[in-house]
Amino acid sequence: MSSNSESLLKSPIRIIIGLVILGILFCLPFVLPNQFYVRLVNEMLIYGLLAMSLDVLLGYTGLLSFMHTSYLGLAAYATGLFLKHMAPNSLWLAILVGIVVVAIIAIPVGWVQVRTGGLAFALLTLAFGMMYFTVVWKWYDLTGGDDGLMGVPHPDITIGGWILGNSGNPIVIYLFSLVIVIICFAVTWRIIHSPFGAVLQAIRENEERASFVGINVHRYKLLGWMLACILAAVAGSLFILYRGYIGPTTMDAFAGAAVLMMVLLGGMGTLWGPLLGAALFIYIQDYISTLTEHWELFVGLIVMLLVIFLPKGVAGVSSLFKK
Amino acid sequence: MHTAISSGVDIVLNSLVLGGVFLIIAIGLNIIYGLSRVMNMAHGSLYALGAYLGYTLVHSGVNFFLTLFIAPIIVAAAGLILERIIIAPIRGRPIVYTLILTYGLMFFLDGIIKYLWGTETRFIKLPEFLNQTVTLTTGVNYPLFRLAALLVIVAVMIGLMLFIGKTKFGITMRAASNIPEMVSALGINMKFVQIAAFVLGCILAGIAGVVAGPLFTVYPVMGHEMLISSFVVIVVGGLGSLRGAAVAAFLIGTVQTLAEFFITDFAMVIVYMLMAVILAFMPRGILGEGKFE
Numbered sequence: 001m002s003s004n005s006e007s008l009l010k011s012p013i014r015i016i017i018g019l020v021i022l023g024i025l026f027c028l029p030f031v032l033p034n035q036f037y038v039r040l041v042n043e044m045l046i047y048g049l050l051a052m053s054l055d056v057l058l059g060y061t062g063l064l065s066f067m068h069t070s071y072l073g074l075a076a077y078a079t080g081l082f083l084k085h086m087a088p089n090s091l092w093l094a095i096l097v098g099i100v101v102v103a104i105i106a107i108p109v110g111w112v113q114v115r116t117g118g119l120a121f122a123l124l125t126l127a128f129g130m131m132y133f134t135v136v137w138k139w140y141d142l143t144g145g146d147d148g149l150m151g152v153p154h155p156d157i158t159i160g161g162w163i164l165g166n167s168g169n170p171i172v173i174y175l176f177s178l179v180i181v182i183i184c185f186a187v188t189w190r191i192i193h194s195p196f197g198a199v200l201q202a203i204r205e206n207e208e209r210a211s212f213v214g215i216n217v218h219r220y221k222l223l224g225w226m227l228a229c230i231l232a233a234v235a236g237s238l239f240i241l242y243r244g245y246i247g248p249t250t251m252d253a254f255a256g257a258a259v260l261m262m263v264l265l266g267g268m269g270t271l272w273g274p275l276l277g278a279a280l281f282i283y284i285q286d287y288i289s290t291l292t293e294h295w296e297l298f299v300g301l302i303v304m305l306l307v308i309f310l311p312k313g314v315a316g317v318s319s320l321f322k323k
Numbered sequence: 324m325h326t327a328i329s330s331g332v333d334i335v336l337n338s339l340v341l342g343g344v345f346l347i348i349a350i351g352l353n354i355i356y357g358l359s360r361v362m363n364m365a366h367g368s369l370y371a372l373g374a375y376l377g378y379t380l381v382h383s384g385v386n387f388f389l390t391l392f393i394a395p396i397i398v399a400a401a402g403l404i405l406e407r408i409i410i411a412p413i414r415g416r417p418i419v420y421t422l423i424l425t426y427g428l429m430f431f432l433d434g435i436i437k438y439l440w441g442t443e444t445r446f447i448k449l450p451e452f453l454n455q456t457v458t459l460t461t462g463v464n465y466p467l468f469r470l471a472a473l474l475v476i477v478a479v480m481i482g483l484m485l486f487i488g489k490t491k492f493g494i495t496m497r498a499a500s501n502i503p504e505m506v507s508a509l510g511i512n513m514k515f516v517q518i519a520a521f522v523l524g525c526i527l528a529g530i531a532g533v534v535a536g537p538l539f540t541v542y543p544v545m546g547h548e549m550l551i552s553s554f555v556v557i558v559v560g561g562l563g564s565l566r567g568a569a570v571a572a573f574l575i576g577t578v579q580t581l582a583e584f585f586i587t588d589f590a591m592v593i594v595y596m597l598m599a600v601i602l603a604f605m606p607r608g609i610l611g612e613g614k615f616e
Binding site: 297 | 412419555588592614
């Protein structure tokens with residue numbers, strides 16, 4: 001088990017590996033021959049952030065959300081609608097709107113879910129997820145229904161009045177996403193390896209004992225849920241900025257299962273594993289979905305195989321070699 | 324005036340039929356969960372499998388009533404194989420793993436159903452005499468098949484109640500869902516009880532599928548929709564509580580029927596909202612006897 005005060009920059013080897021990966025990621029758009037690949041890596045980053053947010057819930061708090069993409073979708077719609085109808089050029093405000101909307105929805109929903117217990121929590125995420133999906137799908141006037149939300153403007157990316165570039169440019173939005181994902185990863189790592197994270201893990205290991213030592217289990221579960229939802233909301237804002245479009249299928253049950261698979265593939269309870277899992281998943285999806293129309297069948301099969309044979313994912317494989 | 328009465332009768336009977344289908348699925352899920360602590364996410368797909376088998380059997384000339392027996396048996400056989408190969412190895416692992424595993428199984432089964440039957444909506448052809456309406460009172464007509472479906476649901480419920488309440492095996496099952504260690508200590512093979520419970524759940528899902536096929540048509544996502552509705556039913560009824568599930572099934576069935584009658588598009592939103600409100604005040608279900616796990 002990793003100790004809770006673990007620092008991200010513990011050993012020199014880790015720092016070097018981290019710097020190499022970051023260097024590669026930052027150079028990638030200038031090296032890749034085709035902008036298609038820049039977009040693909042951008043998508044990996046965004047879904048990586050989403051998978052990481054689900055890992056906070058699944059790997060650290062022991063709670064399962066079947067439809068975590070719902071919160072990515074809700075934030076994407078909120079950000080997109082704000083950009084389209086209210087302020088087409090205020091990037092930060094739009095991201096904030098996405099986060100606030102998700103928080104307003106997620107607090108009461110999380111409160112209800114947490115009080116019903118761990119298993120019912122999981123079942124309810126599915127029910128609420130389908131509710132969001134139905135609303136987005138049927139509320140044609142607001143969301144564009146089946147057609148999706150189209151024509152979202154691309155705001156300029158500014159910091160303190162400095163215009164760094166336009167988010168419509170694939171390279172600019174890629175670099176922007178990369179920076180945001182790195183910040184989110186570092187912040188989440190810090191939170192998870194703080195006493196707060198230790199409490200979440202205590203709840204995961206044994207809820208009853210945690211409550212006996214005086215931990216308010218419901219409150220901490222709700223806080224874990226909120227952290228996961230807000231990270232998903234950040235991913236959602238990045239999603240709409242990069243795509244300029246979102247449709248209801250982004251929020252359907254299959255999309256939810258895909259994120260679950262990313263976490264499983266990478267290894268839950270590691271934070272970095274799901275980022276890797278997302279990259280792998282999107283690469284495989286891009287490859288297989290061109291080969292077969294029965295993509296769903298393969299996802300189901302791979303999920304089952306992962307749970308039975310490789311419950312700790314790729315991260316679990318790497319820890320096998322350590323010993 | 325007649326139309327008002329007629330739609331009133333329609334709503335009441337439709338609610339009963341819908342609630343009945345929910346109940347059969349939800350009880351199957353609750354029995355499986357109670358005995359093996361596995362929440363079977365693939366249960367809806369087994370229900371869809373029942374409906375598709377019903378479609379194939381009826382359209383290859385098998386009598387509808389015979390189909391009502393054959394299709395559930397095939398579903399049960401499929402369930403038995405799945406239980407042995409996929410679910411048994413991970414029994415005893417944390418609940419999160421069984422949930423994810425059976426969720427994967429759900430997509431796998433849905434994929435197979437789409438592969439075998441395609442994605443278009445199918446209609447199960449009813450025998451002539453069932454395919455007519457009956458006059459309940461003057462001016463109030465109702466499709467005969469819906470009444471027949473209600474009859475089947477009631478028969479299944481009575482059969483199940485007798486089985487669980489009166490037979491030795493039913494009593495063993497109830498005991499095993501409360502204190503498995505004790506039942507095991509009495510020399511009863513728990514593994515067999517768990518398998519039997521799973522197969523029973525599959526039979527129920529299969530019957531529900533064949534009954535629901537002609538009512539709601541047969542389409543690929545029917546299993547997923549039913550899965551979510553039955554989750555709403557078992558959580559609102561209280562996890563593991565059969566009585567709670569019965570109350571919740573008819574409550575949700577009625578609300579959904581009413582909502583679909585008055586506001587077609589957002590009907591399900593009303594159902595989920597109701598669920599959220601009930602759970603906000605009664606987190607252990609409407610009878611307060613749900614397990615907290």
